[in-house]
Amino acid sequence: MKKDHGHVGKKYGMVIDLDKCTGCGTCMTACAAENNVSVRKDESDKERSITWIQLYQISNGKKFPDTRYSYFPRPCMHCDEDGRGGHHPSCVSVCVASATKLDPHTGIVSQIYTRCIGCRYCQAACPFDARYFNWWDAYFPKEKGLERYLSPDVSPRMRGVIEKCSFCHHRLMRAKNQAYAEGRREIEEHEYITACTEACPVQAITFGDLNNPKHKVHELIQLPTAFRLLERLNTKPKVYYLSTKDWVRRLADNYRPGEFKRLSKGS
Amino acid sequence: MQMKRRNFIKFLVGGVAGIQLTPLPWKFTDDVAIWTQNWPWVPVPPVGAVTKEKTVCSLCRGACGIEVRKIDNRAVKIEGRSDYPVNPGGICPLGMGGLQLLYNESIRFTSPMKRVGPRGSGVFMDISWDEALDILSGRISKLRKKGHPEALAAIDGNPNESTMALMVERLLKAVGSPNYVSMPSVGDTCSMVNYLQQGTGEMMAYDLENADCILSFGSGLLEGWGSPGRVLNAWGLWHDAHAKEKAVIIQVEARASNTASKADFWITPKPGTEAALALGIAHVLIKDRLCNVSFIENYCFGYHDWKSLDGQEHKGFKSMVLDEYSPQQVAGITGLQADKIKSLAHEFGKAKAPIAICGKGKGSLNGSLYEFMAIQSLNALVGNINKPGGVLVHEAMPLSDLQKLKNDQISLRGLKKQRLDQAGTSKYPFTNSLINNFLDAILKRHQSPVDTLLVFKANPVFTLPDTTACYKALKKIPFIVSFSPFKDETALMADLILPDHTYLEKMDDLVCPPGLQYPFYGLTKSVVDPVYNTENTGDAIIRLAKKIGGSVAESFQWPEYEDVLKTRASGLYSNGKGLVGYDASHPVWKMQKAGNRAAPDYSTFEEMWEAIKTGGFWFTAKHNYQNYSSIFKTPSKKFEFFSLRIKSAIDIAAKQKPLKKVLKDLGVAKNADEACMPHYSKDESSQDSTEYPLFMMPYEMINLASEWAPNPPFSNKTLLDNQLRNDESFTDINPQTAKANDLKQGDRVIIKSLAGRIKVRVNITEGAMPGIVYLPLGFGHTAYDEFLKGKGVNPNDIITTNRDPVSGQIVWWNTAVKLIKV
Amino acid sequence: MEKPDEKLGEGFLSSLNDFVPPWLDLRSTLSTGFFLLAGFIAALVVGWILFPMILYSKQPQPINFNHAVHIDEESGIEGETETEKCLYCHEFREDGSFAGIPKIDKCIECHDDPESSIGETLEEKEFLQNYVAEEKEVSWFSYYRQPDCVYFSHIAHVNMGKQECFVCHGDHGKSEKIPVYQQNRLTGYSINIWGKRLSGWKTNTWDRMKMDDCAECHTKTGHEENNACFVCHK
Structure with a gap:
């Protein structure tokens, strides 16, 4: 893995094996439960509902019975500097309030709700639709008592701010605390994984430090089946996908004729 | 110097200047900004250990x-x-949202309650546990005094093997009622197949992880079939990029479900013709010599034509299949190409460890007996029975029986009465309970034969096909008692609520999860103190029995429910080969295959029980593979392609009435020999195809609860907007079907069947088979809160139910419908 | 406003008039100055005295707690340094999280007998009677609770960063009487986090615990990387 940027820090990233992904949605519910994402009465309005990781259904477009569906789980891509002079992720460049930043030491793009002024520039700038605006306060009506399951690790959001996947940053802090309690400074690979990684029942998601050759993600992103979404935008996402299916890979970007490289002879 | 206007302005100017030198403006501005970051109405989760x-x-x-x-x-x-x-x-995604069920006060009963409003209005009044149990015990005692204990009935959604199911059945028997009815599940059909073909009525045990070819007849491997956590993990193993040999997954299903889409091969026979396809595959296996001849010849019965003791010639499986199920014939029935059937059979027959599995969707609804027999026969043909990577045959779970029931004269007389659902009679000789018959019996009579109905862990008004009939039947019952912790549709019809704890607040057992390949006992525990004034139904039953008194009380002499669980679990200890510890690096499917001979990791019963209570499981990985001479408990002591038990049931019944009538009563359309073998017959009850030209197939999704437990709101996020939009759910139809009915994407349409009509929107997709209208199960609640209520429609509302031959269970997968554009 | 005695001022003013240029209306100048000054002073009074009084609500703690007695050598609370002594009660949990104000169980470890007190104060007797005997938690107000949007790891600062408790908490650990808890009515923050020094002037590190103070220290101690937003925000 060549270094995209000057520093030699950690670069947390994710690899999602689309051949394994079954579209069950456990990553989405695990994420919502982990990150205190509120559920509103109408979640079918996808422009308003909040899903830090979103499953997209894609189809090969063939006729019955040759139709196939596949699924794209899409967390925040945690884009990086472009390596040609340090352009930041598109959301970071447009943020007028310094509410979203790329942490060069972890590669994680933060989102600070109390700093956010709700202008939604970042939402418009994000090519992956990974950012969500809170049109309302978190929905926890008193008479239900649902606030009892809220985790203190992530603060519930107020209306008027943007939120998005944080790569479960609080889990990194939790892992660090544990390491510190044991007198260590560094954490092990398995100590910090996101809630979706942990929850995936088919183990389709792998999480780790892309810069660390000992981590599994480092090895996986070098597979010929590895690719990223909208690679030509050069936003350097830290979320990689694996698929052996050409029709799935082809949907990852807008290829010009002849530009797409097939992996297999068939399909 | 007076305080004139000019002076006042001077004063203000001084004030304004002065205030700049105080912290007021700066701190106030800052504090207001901070205030907007900490709206008092946004919850702040308390920290703690x-x-x-x-x-x-x-x-x-x-x-x-x-x-x-x-x-x-x-x-x-x-x-x-x-x-x-x-x-x-x-x-699975539903399990992930369990806390939304625990902590959602608006879907839970917070205390025992009695109905004060009109029935179904959901208006209840809090009462104490004592009062609630007094009301119920008074009612039951009255029935017993009148000599009609059989007017007490129960609908139970607890799995048949669980201790809770045993408790409920025991309560009814102690009172003196035979009318214990369990909710249908795929397990009923599976255990019937095992009883008829292998002789033991156990659940199917599929060694999926060690298999290399899975031929799934509509089983929603990715829709929540079996143990979702286990099956999905197996899926990951099969598809691991580093796996040496990847398993081949063949999905037989008429819809591009997740499983079908992700499978290596997707086969699409017309719904309801799966049995014919299985027999067609059998045909090719036999003809192309892909069978395990030594297994068939030595350990199977009814493969060849045979002669019974009375000298009569009987057709065997082989000649039936060769005669009637050639690929061409099957192609005609299923709509598939003959070549495809052949190549499919070869794929299956050539695999080292192929398994054919049954149970549509999640397996929460029952299946068709002959179809399952045909599928199981495929496993026998390739000889992959009781082998690693095959279908394992287990003895019954080694759980102890409860102490013998005490019956007084009243209860003995009551138990002699016939069951309302006629299960176990010559019409349904192998069935334990039939809820559809039970409800019919109530509907048919002028006055409900059931006076008091107890409902446990079931929501028949929502989950049973043909909900309207169920609703009407329940309405006729004078008194309904619900033990549900949730305000489900059925509970809202109840007169008395004795709320159970939710699963996170109580101790209960889970015996032999469906499909698991080794004997397993799981135990839940209370992970949080009960949030509301609820009580473990096991304890409530014990207290109720004590209040009824007499022999009923004597049948429930345990101090509390945990003692009942312990009594049963004592058998696990005396069995002498269990484990209560588990090392994740040695998965059980590997241990079992490797011939694990580890001694139990406990030395006393108490030690074992404490370990189960903390760890939550007991299992055994010791298994005697093959062992064919002793595992089959059928009359022939072999695997039976031709079920002698069906034959003797027919023979016995034929002594009372003509054979034709016997077969008709059983629902068999073929002759007496074929009635004993898996076969396909066209469903004759199909409605007029000109009036209702299409078929409606309900389907299940892994991210939408369609059984008793409500759907956690989190999973609403996972639904696609062509599955639910606002409060409207969608039906999937093929572009051809859409064109024929002049429908466009998003159009509103009425789906009408003989049972009713529902309104949905149209989602046009190539994943749907032409001529079929698909509807997801789990939508259309009329109970619960804003997260569930009124969202979409419940396909159960329009399902016209037929009866499956022999088993008598509900046939729910072929409702004829038509589309009416709105 | 009080009215000055006009007659008395009259003579004084006329004598002053001799010294000032004729174009200056001394009388009106003084009057202007007077009102400006009065407004000025009133504003200072409002801003420095009244405003803080109104802004902060005062809530007394349920009972007093004497930190000094507990960190005294004779108390039996072990620890080589002051910080270690603090950690005896304000401990780290196994997962590295900070337990904060101890629960009653921790108190009972030493004050195990509700009948006989260790010390001699009335406060302790009251504590034993009302809390220890009934194993009831004391509903302390926390002076140093950061708002919900802030993540703070004590172990990172104390164990890894080798920071002493007083750096942020000042002399709190040596006090004999715990102060009245003052909460900002607008923000809900404790006065100890930000509000003790309304001037904004900071003489001690523990005078204020706002974001800039954290960042300032991170920068000074060469932990610039910990100024990344997500390190302290959740």
């Missing part, structure tokens, strides 16, 4: 291990357990 409690998920029968993360006394997250034998870490 983190603990983790290990338990088992019992939202479905799958028994996945879960770990509940707690902050002080609050449960804040459910995670999968990696130290649990069933599921190595993963759970």
Whole structure:
């Protein structure tokens, strides 16, 4: 893995094996439960509902019975500097309030709700639709008592701010605390994984430090089946996908004729 | 110097200047800014000490291990357990949202209640536990005094093998009622197939992880079939990029479900013709010599034509299949190409460890007996029975029986009365309970033969096909008691509520999750103190029995429910080959295959029980593979392609009435020999195809609860907007079907069947088979809160139910419908 | 406003008039100055005295707690340094999280007998009677609770960063009487986090615990990387 940027820090990233992904949605519910994402009465309005990781259904477009569906789980891509002079992720460049930043030491793009002024520039700038605006306060009506399951690790959001996947940053802090309690400074690979990684029942998601050759993600992103979404935008996402299916890979970007490289002879 | 206007302005100017030199403006501005970041109405989760409690998920029968993360006394997250034998870490999306069921006050009963409003209005009044149990015990005692204990009935959604099911049945028997009715599930059909073909009525045990070819007849491997955590993990193993040999998955299904889409091969016969396809595959296996001849010749019965003791010639499986199920014939029935059937059979027959599995969708609804027999016969043909990577045959779970029931004269007389559902009679000789017949019996009579109905862990008004009939039947029953912790549709019709704890607040067992290949006993525990004034139904039953008194009380002499669980679990100890510890690096499917001979990791019963209570499981990995001479408990002591038990049932009944009538009563359209073998017959009850030209297929999704437990709101996020939009759900139809009915994407349409009509929107997709209208199960609640109520429609509302031959269970997969554009 | 005695001022003013240029209306100048000054002073009074009084609500703690007695050598609380002594009660949990104000169980470890007190104060007797005997938690107000949007790891600062408790908490650990808890009515923050020094002037590190103060220290001690937003925000 060549270094995209000057520093030699950690670069947390994710690899999602689309051949394994079954579209069950456990990553989405695990994420919502982990990150205190509120559920509103109408979640079918996808422009308003909040899903830090979103499953997209894609189809090969063939006729019955040759139709196939596949699924794209899409967390925040945690884009990086472009390596040609340090352009930041598109959301970071447009943020007028310094509410979203790329942490060069972890590669994680933060989102600070109390700093956010709700202008939604970042939402418009994000090519992956990974950012969500809170049109309302978190929905926890008193008479239900649902606030009892809220985790203190992530603060519930107020209306008027943007939120998005944080790569479960609080889990990194939790892992660090544990390491510190044991007198260590560094954490092990398995100590910090996101809630979706942990929850995936088919183990389709792998999480780790892309810069660390000992981590599994480092090895996986070098597979010929590895690719990223909208690679030509050069936003350097830290979320990689694996698929052996050409029709799935082809949907990852807008290829010009002849530009797409097939992996297999068939399909 | 007076305070004139000018002076006042001077004063103000001085004030304004002065205030700049105080912290007021700066701090006030800052504080207001901070205030906007901390709106008092946005909840602030309290911090505290983190603990983790290990338990088992019992939202479905799958028994996945879960770990509940707690902050002080609050449960804040459910995670999968990696130290649990069933599921190595993963759970399903519904299990992930369990806390939304625990803590949602508006869907839970917070205390025992009695109805004060009109029935179904959901207006109840809090009462004490004593009062509630007094009301019920008074009513039951009255029935007994009048000499009609059989007018007490129960609908039970607890799995047949569970201790709770035993408790409920025991209560009815102690009172003197035979009318214990369990909710249908795929397990009923599976255990019937095992009883008829292998002689034991156990659940199917599929060694999926060691198999290399899975031929799934509509089983929703990715829709929540079996133990979702386990099956999904197996899926991951099969598709691991580093796997030496990847398993081949063949999905037989008429819809591009997740499983079908992700399978290596997707086969699309017309719904309801799966049995014919299985027999067509059998044909090719036999003809192309892909069978395991030595297994068939030595350990199977009824493969060849045979002669019974009375000298009569009987057709065998082989000649039936060769005569009637050639690929061409099957192609005509199923709509598939003959070549495809052949290549499919070769794929299956050539695999080292192929398994054919049955149970449509999640397997929460029953299946068709002959179809399942045909599928199981494929496993026998390739000889993959009781072998690693095959279908394993187990003895009954080694759980102890409860102490003998005490019956007084009243109860003995009551028990002699016939069951309302006629299960076990010559019409349904192998069936334990038939809820559809039970409800029919209530509907047919002028006055309901059931006076008091107890409902446990079931929501028949929502989950049973043909909900209208169910609703009407329940309405006729004078008194309904619900033990549900949730305000489900059925509970809202109740007169008395005795709310159970939710699964996170109570101890209960989970015996043999469906499909698991080794004997397994799971135990849930209370991970949080009960949130409301609820009580474990096991304890409530014991207290109720004590209030009824007499022989009923004597039948329930345990101090509390945990003692009942312990009594049963004592058999696990005396069995002498269990384990209560588990090392994730040695999965049970590997241990079992490697011939694990580890001695039990406990030395006393108490030690074992304490370990089960903390760990939540007991299992055994010791298995005697093959052992064919002693595993089959059929009359022939062999695997039976031709079921002698069906034959003797027919023979016995034929002594009373003509054979034709016997077969008709059983629902068999073929002759007496074929009635004993898996076969396909066209469903004759299909309605007029000109009036209702299309078929409606309900389907299940892994991210939408369609059984008794409500759907956690989190999973609403996972639904696609062509499945639910606002409050409208969608039907999937093929572009051809859409064109024929002049429909466009998003159009509103009425789906009408003989049973009713529902309004949905149209989603046009190539994943749908032409001529079929698909509807997801799980939408259309009329109970619960804004997260569930009124969202979409319930396909059960329009299902016209037929009866499956011999088993008598509900046939729910071929409702004729028509589309009316709105 | 009080009215000055006009007659008395009259003579004084006329004598002053001799010294000032004729174009200056001394009388009106003084009057202007007077009102400006009065407004000025009133504003200072409002801003420095009244405003803080109104802004902060005062809530007394349920009972007093004497930190000094507990960190005294004779108390039996072990620890080589002051910080270690603090950690005896304000401990780290196994997962590295900070337990904060101890729960009653911790108190009972030493004050195990509700009948006989260790010390001699009335406060302790009251504590034993009302809390220890009934194993009831004391509903302390926390002076140093950061708002919900802030993540703070004590172990990172104390164990890894080798920071002493007083750096942020000042002399709190040596006090004999715990102060009245003052909460900002607008923000809900404790006065100890930000509000003790309304001037904004900071003489001690523990005078204020706002974001800039954290960042300032991170920068000074060469932990610039910990100024990344997500390190302290959740």
